[in-house]
Amino acid sequence: MNRRTLKIIALCIMLITTFACAKSEAPLPTVGNTAPSFAAMDMDGKKVSLTDLSGKVVILDFWATWCAPCRASTRELEKLHEKYKDRDVVILGISIDEGKSVAERVKEFTGKNGLTYRMLVDDGRISKAFAIRNIPAMFILDKQQRIIKIYPGYFQGLSSIVEKELEDLLKG
Secondary structure, three states: OOOOHHHHHHHHHHHHHHHHHOOOOOOOOOOOOOOOOOOEEEEOEEEEEHHHHHOEEEEEEOOOOOOOOHHHHHHHHHHHHHOOOOOOOEEEEOOOOOOHHHHHHHHHHHHHHHOOOEEEOOOOOOHOOOOOOOOEEEEEEEOEEEEEEEEEEEOOHHHHHHHHHHHHHHHH
């Protein structure tokens, strides 16, 4: 091989390595990664920012009013909220409902079902940042906002498992 061919090959290898090793803009939301930051309005019109919740254990629950497993999950999350609301645990329900009057539908649902933990309406940006494909989807974040556990879907008794994790996180 001549010198020119070797230089072209070396240049190609450098370009491939550069692009193959380039970091994406944000790491995928996986266990061990820091959760994507976001801000949204709650049902009372107050801004909720994930960065403002630093130092607290956070549960993010992606759900919708039309989703039967989601509705079951909200009842269990309400019980956890009642038990842990005074212990540096914040539960945020993030509704992915779409269409007109979403906030009113979510507000009506939460009132009818006695849900008192904070609810946010996603405009699509939060669920995109968390790569939500199916609901319900629950993320448990430690006090440094690292993702500790992801629960895709719902099953009866999930709150018992989450409760054990909360106890461990509050000890540490």
